[in-house]
Amino acid sequence: MKYNLLYFLDTSIRFGSISWQRILKISLDYQWYDEKSRTKELLSRINSLLRIISSKNIFYKKHLSSYKKEIVTLSEIKEYPILEKSNIRENYDSLISDISTRYKTGSTSGSTGIPLKFLIGYSAVMHQTISYYRFLSWYGLTSYDRNVLLWGQKKRIGKSILYFFKKLVYNPQYRISIFDLDEKTFVYHFERLLTFRPKFFRSYKSGAVQFADLAKKLNYDLKKIGFRLVIVTSEVLFPSDRDYLENAFGCRVANEYGASEIGQFAFECPEGSLHISDDVNYVFTNSDNELLVTSLHNIKFPFFNYKIGDKVILSTRACKCGRTLPVIDNVDGRSDDYIVKPNGDHLSQYAFYYLFEEIAKKNGVGCIKKYRITQNQNEFAFEIIKGENFNEDVLSHIKEHLYNVIGSDIRFIFKFSNQFNRDESGKLWFFKRI
Numbered sequence: 001m002k003y004n005l006l007y008f009l010d011t012s013i014r015f016g017s018i019s020w021q022r023i024l025k026i027s028l029d030y031q032w033y034d035e036k037s038r039t040k041e042l043l044s045r046i047n048s049l050l051r052i053i054s055s056k057n058i059f060y061k062k063h064l065s066s067y068k069k070e071i072v073t074l075s076e077i078k079e080y081p082i083l084e085k086s087n088i089r090e091n092y093d094s095l096i097s098d099i100s101t102r103y104k105t106g107s108t109s110g111s112t113g114i115p116l117k118f119l120i121g122y123s124a125v126m127h128q129t130i131s132y133y134r135f136l137s138w139y140g141l142t143s144y145d146r147n148v149l150l151w152g153q154k155k156r157i158g159k160s161i162l163y164f165f166k167k168l169v170y171n172p173q174y175r176i177s178i179f180d181l182d183e184k185t186f187v188y189h190f191e192r193l194l195t196f197r198p199k200f201f202r203s204y205k206s207g208a209v210q211f212a213d214l215a216k217k218l219n220y221d222l223k224k225i226g227f228r229l230v231i232v233t234s235e236v237l238f239p240s241d242r243d244y245l246e247n248a249f250g251c252r253v254a255n256e257y258g259a260s261e262i263g264q265f266a267f268e269c270p271e272g273s274l275h276i277s278d279d280v281n282y283v284f285t286n287s288d289n290e291l292l293v294t295s296l297h298n299i300k301f302p303f304f305n306y307k308i309g310d311k312v313i314l315s316t317r318a319c320k321c322g323r324t325l326p327v328i329d330n331v332d333g334r335s336d337d338y339i340v341k342p343n344g345d346h347l348s349q350y351a352f353y354y355l356f357e358e359i360a361k362k363n364g365v366g367c368i369k370k371y372r373i374t375q376n377q378n379e380f381a382f383e384i385i386k387g388e389n390f391n392e393d394v395l396s397h398i399k400e401h402l403y404n405v406i407g408s409d410i411r412f413i414f415k416f417s418n419q420f421n422r423d424e425s426g427k428l429w430f431f432k433r434i
């Protein structure tokens with residue numbers, strides 16, 4: 001294990017202890033554990049959480065009163081009650097444990113509904129940070145390597161001594177606001193990045209695409225910066241996005257997946273599998289493939305069997321990389337993001353992606369630059385940014401195709417724009433139901 005002194009100091013100050021090093025060691029070993037050792041470790045973490053929350057948390061004292069305080073096999077966790085978002089909204093105060101520990105406040109962006117408020121204890125933040133360290137190590141990178149963060153939300157660092165220390169002495173991160181990225185600022189950042197020499201780039205997918213679009217338009221070669229990895233998060237990464245970004249940045253693109261309530265918890269390995277950090281967030285799926293998550297270290301504001309609102313397929317195969325961390329085969333986005341057919345059936349939003357891929361194949365990629373769709377009951381509103389080869393026939397192609405896959409009693413609205421605005425957090429959605 002290697003880390004530099006400044007990273008060691010920064011991390012120890014942030015977590016108020018040097019115990020993170022021991023946890024990092026366990027975390028790096030854990031990814032290779034066999035089934036028996038994994039089960040032992042997970043049972044110990046789940047039972048320790050159960051013990052604490054059933055005595056120190058008013059909500060869980062009641063919520064789990066008729067359940068055992070200890071489980072013997074991992075599958076027993078499935079018998080425990082589910083925590084819904086509505087439970088959190090209605091019981092916010094009683095969900096705060098009577099434990100004096102440092103914590104930070106958080107809230108979801110509200111892009112999929114009403115924002116949800118919650119707390120994250122520092123132990124959970126530490127485990128999330130360590131799991132991120134482990135992910136970077138898969139690519140020969142570390143958390144203290146110079147990197148670029150292109151982000152929507154302003155980080156609340158405050159004006160602490162630590163902030164100035166980091167800014168002056170130890171500053172591995174170059175931050176760019178997604179709301180402040182245009183042709184003029186791109187050139188400024190590009191010039192600075194040539195000397196900063198960052199090793200990795202992290203952004204929402206649409207942010208990385210926008211960065212690559214600007215480079216292409218202004219004729220700047222992103223490969224000159226020398227990135228070794230582009231990490232994309234939050235939005236659906238389609239195969240065509242991956243190809244585009246890998247070509248533009250000249251390096252590997254790795255996907256990550258998570259949610260603000262529990263942090264980023266699944267990361268793509270060099271073999272292309274999305275591995276779950278289940279030593280931080282234990283997960284399983286119900287019969288509808290809905291993901292249920294237990295944040296193992298957030299004792300301040302427990303998420304136990306929390307229905308996060310995503311549907312995923314958990315894999316049963318072992319990954320070629322040899323890591324035993326479970327693998328997600330398919331993330332189908334937020335449960336709210338599927339298309340609802342007039343007959344009530346659900347259809348994945350990927351249906352639009354495949355349709356527009358087909359259009360691009362038939363009419364050339366310069367036909368439609370960008371698109372997004374809003375479903376309001378049986379009405380589908382398409383916002384389209386036309387490309388230079390756009391022709392009206394495409395619209396009848398879209399209609400015809402969707403009459404077949406969604407149903408004949410649907411209506412269409414087509415609107416044309418020059419650009420799409422990001423939501424408050426800086427994300428760009430491509431499909432939503434209202």
Ligand SMILES: [Zn+2]
Pocket residue numbers: 269270271272273275319320321322323
């Ligand atoms: Zn793997």
